[in-house]
Amino acid sequence: MHSYTEDQIMAAESAISGLLAAFNIDEGDHTDNTPHRVAKAWADVLGGYTENPADHLATTFTAPQNPGLVVVRNIRMQSTCAHHLLPITGTATVAYRPRPGERVVGLSKINRLVDGYARRLQVQENITAQVVDAIADRLNPLWVACAITADYGCMTLRGVRDECSDTMTFNEWGVRDSADVDAFWAAHVGGGRRGYVTPRPARRHDRGRRAAGNRRDAPPTPIGRVL
Structure with a gap:
């Protein structure tokens, strides 16, 4: 297993800066360091490429x-x-x-x-x-x-x-x-x-099954x- 190089992180930072600029996004100090933070985050999210x-x-x-x-x-x-x-x-x-x-x-x-x-x-x-x-x-x-x-x-x-x-x-x-x-x-x-x-809202047909008492019992051990 290896990690991404600093050159790769810097290239990702540049790409993220370009993305923010393309959408005219500037939230002051909130986004000043966003490209670096996002690049580091994506290095973790895509860490599966650094290993077999x-x-x-x-x-x-x-x-x-x-x-x-x-x-x-x-x-x-x-x-x-x-x-x-x-x-x-x-x-x-x-x-x-x-x-x-x-x-x-x-x-x-x-x-x-x-x-x-x-x-x-x-x-x-x-x-x-x-x-x-x-x-x-x-x-x-x-x-x-x-x-x-x-x-x-x-x-x-x-x-x-x-x-x-x-x-x-x-x-x-x-x-x-x-x-x-x-x-x-x-x-x-x-x-x-x-x-x-995360629990999802009950669908209408699910609520009907519960009301009718037809919900399946817990699965066997x-x-x-x-x-």
């Missing part, structure tokens, strides 16, 4: 002969839309079933894997695919899956300005087992209980190791 996120999977440990299903949920994901340079914010769930007798990866490395791919200019479909491909390549599990549910600034801050919709993407690799799949979706659908995702 798959390298985080090199940290592994011994495991039981049959370690079962490993699920990491509520992974906070913050990325940037490649089309409009606006934020993508959501949560990811990653699951994999190690092969019997194989080592398992350090759990925080899965979070770092997602974060590394997210801190780039992205479309959501790429992130799920990249996470699955990295785990399949580096760990060779029996099965791996990744799902992300996220909100898009390019849909809420501009254009259609829809604050209610979100986007879910899913990718998997390997031989699926129905119990693992059920556990995965129970973890992902139920994964927002900690409040990481997933099978395997869920964090």
Whole structure:
């Protein structure tokens, strides 16, 4: 992993100064140092380009002969839309079933894997695919899956300005087992209980379901190791 050079930061500062000038923006002392601050901020936001996120999977440990299903949920994901340079914010769930007798990866490395791919200019479909491909390549599990549910600034801050919709993407690799799949979706659908995702206004049809008492009960406890 490396960081951006001072020359790169200075070039970004110049570009941001040009952006402010193009829109005739001058807020006095509030924007005097804005180009430098924004350049440093973008260096962090785009930090995923300075590393190979798959390298985080090199940290592994011994495991039981049959370690079962490993699920990491509520992974906070913050990325940037490649089309409009606006934020993508959501949560990811990653699951994999190690092969019997194989080592398992350090759990925080899965979070770092997602974060590394997210801190780039992205479309959501790429992130799920990249996470699955990295785990399949580096760990060779029996099965791996990744799902992300996220909100898009390019849909809420501009254009259609829809604050209610979100986007879910899913990718998997390997031989699926129905119990693992059920556990995965129970973890992902139920994964927002900690409040990481901002609640949305109830849609009219949602309110109707609640009034009728038809809202689905809480998902069953997933099978395997869920964090």
